[in-house]
Amino acid sequence: MTGSGYTFTASDDCRLLLHTGVTGKASKMGHRLTIAVTRWRAEVDWSGDRPIGVDLSAEVDSIDVVHGEGGVTPLLGPEKTLARSNALKTFEAERFPHIGFRTDTVDETAGGFRLIGTLEIHGVSHDHTVDLTVADLGESWGLSAEAVVRQSDFGIKPYSQLMGAMKVVDEVTVEFAAERPKRA
Template sequence: MPPQSEPLPPASETGAEVYEIDPQASVLHIHVFRGGTFARLGHNHVITSKSVTGRVWMRPQFSGSGFELSFPVADLIVDDPDARRAAGSDFPPEIPAADKDGTRKNMLRKEVLDAENYPKVKVQSVAISGSLQAPRISARITIKDATRDVVVPATLAVNGSRLTASGEFDIQQTDFGMKPFSVALGALEVQDRLHVRFNLVATKR
């Protein structure tokens, strides 16, 4: 990963078509994986945001396009049954309520997302190249006070006033100052890797 970077300045909308993210139609899933010698005793988890907000700007010269998004960590949903079913066989839909509550409490604590002091996760475009049909996107993700640039494979489509973007990528918790949950000297733990999937919908202003 590149070293921590300074946040980007706000982008000008001059000469661009601007789209607003529709939180009701957009969703982001974070897949969390169990690990350790006794991993079989734990669960994989799906953390879901249905509160993504932000904007996308598109310019005739595609490289001048970009986006800025955010979502509140306090609104994250732990192990929604439909999200678990959609995630595949590694995520059985039935999971005890106590495990969901424990996972939520753990992820919001200071060592992980520190929701009290850092209420939002932010994502901004760094570099856009290629074309709408074959985009190459680099994004700057800020979690707590750590910022990292990642390559985001994505599929984009514009249909009238509607823009859709979907894709998936991995990040490491420790790159953002998060301490993965671990008990019994690591015999049961959460893996450092998080797998992110998104399906965002935006409408033209």
């Protein structure tokens, strides 16, 4: 992309999270996970006072299980490590190490911007739309978005165990949040 813009990466004021659910007859045994993506980069290209393009790339092997709700037992270190390992296998991280989103169009909305583009996961690309909310925080802008991604749309079979009695829900919620100082 050309022009000036912002670069966002994982930091205390920029985060990219995945939220999973659990289903099946034994779902009470499983945890609803919050997974942080710790290595990602989003380049936002600007023209005048508005964004005109976004190019995001995330490294699949940078996922870190940070929280788990539910389950029979608390989600502790060893269980987090196992959940991460299972997710990496599900995503085939060695074969498909990157996830990307690139906009074709950025439209202004009442509360921010609609990002229309292509999402690539697991070597499969699909059209995808993300609604980005922009909030005036005084000295800075607060940016946030949530989007639902269906794993099976990208050739991923959601993780399951106990012969399918407990499995990860096909829809994963992706959450983005950032804060940036206002431009001069």
